[in-house]
Amino acid sequence: MDFTVIDAGLVAKLLLLLLVGMGPKIALVPFLEMTQAFDAKTKAAIGRQMVLTAVVTALIIFATGALLMRLLHITGGAVAVAGGIVLALLALKMAAGPTEKHHDDLGMPVDPAKIAVFPLAVPYMLNPVGITVLIIASDEVVSIASAGLVVGLVLLVAAFDYLVFTNIDALAKRMKPASLVISEVVFGILLTAVAVQLFVTGLVNLGIISANVTH
Template sequence: MNFTVIDAGLIAKLLLLLLVGMGPKIALVPFLEMTKSFDAPSKAKIGRQMVLTATVTALIIFATGALLMRLLHITGGAVAIAGGIVLGLLALKMAAGPAEKHDELGLPIDPEKIAVFPLAVPYLLNPVGITVLIIASGEVISVASAATVLVLILLVAALDYLIFTNIEVLAKRMKPASLIISEVVFGLLLTAVAVQLFVSGLGQLGIISATAPH
């Protein structure tokens, strides 16, 4: 990311990455599955807590990412490789389609716990978002560039809030077959993103000559 010039291209690229890394798509199917036994007000409450947790976590990562990289002596390339590996595992699970669900000993689901994990992290704020925020934290060069990232984080969070607090209305318009197909297709696309992150990280570390397209 080059924050020297903040133009429409940079903003569009960041927004697209954040929509993948913090947008509603990856978390949508897990949210519907994990909250299917709850009533509408409870689902909305879980959605609010999930979005709040993911947003606060994203802001903390962006604020401290550069410092953590210096303290741990890691580079943006290493972060990209790690993000690609973790995202690949998540994406392959999505691409494989729905698996058989097993009831965990009949234990009741704690809505506060699932709102934080796994719904907020790693589904809503997923490895792409974490990777992008850490790298952006280390590359911002001015108040304007930092403000741009912050505004985009809050914009995506507002979209998440709108969707997950009105999930009952949206769920009535969603066909199960369409959700499954979109989950598989998006999983394949995310697998490609994971591979690109991995290759980009290798390029930044000088291990290979290939780098992510600008």
């Protein structure tokens, strides 16, 4: 990402990446599955805690990402490769469809406060794409304006997440289970492609492969 010039292209690209990286889609199906036994008030509380945890974590990552990269002697390319690998594992699970048993099926008690933080806030809402983008952006911002742009878009996406997950019961009534499963599989395949692209971009940045591979 080139933050030297802030234009519509940069804003659109960053917003799209953050919608994938901390938007509601990846967390939606796990949220519905894990909260199905709770009433509407508890679901809304879980949603609020999930969004708050994700946005605070995102801002901390953005504030400290560049410092951590320097302390650990890692590059943006290495971060992109690592993010691509972790995202691929998550995306392949989505693409395979719902195969895991719910907590209720296993007889395990579910703590709303705990599931709101993990796994719903991280790694479902704030997923490897978001973490990777924020770490790289932290290292590449060149001014207060560019840093403000990233923070502003994070808060914008978080506001959208908040609207979705605090009104999840009303939205769920309009969602058909079959369409949710299909969209989960399709989005999983698309995310796998994003993971591959992250991995390839990281290898290019590390100089392991030629930039012509990405064209």
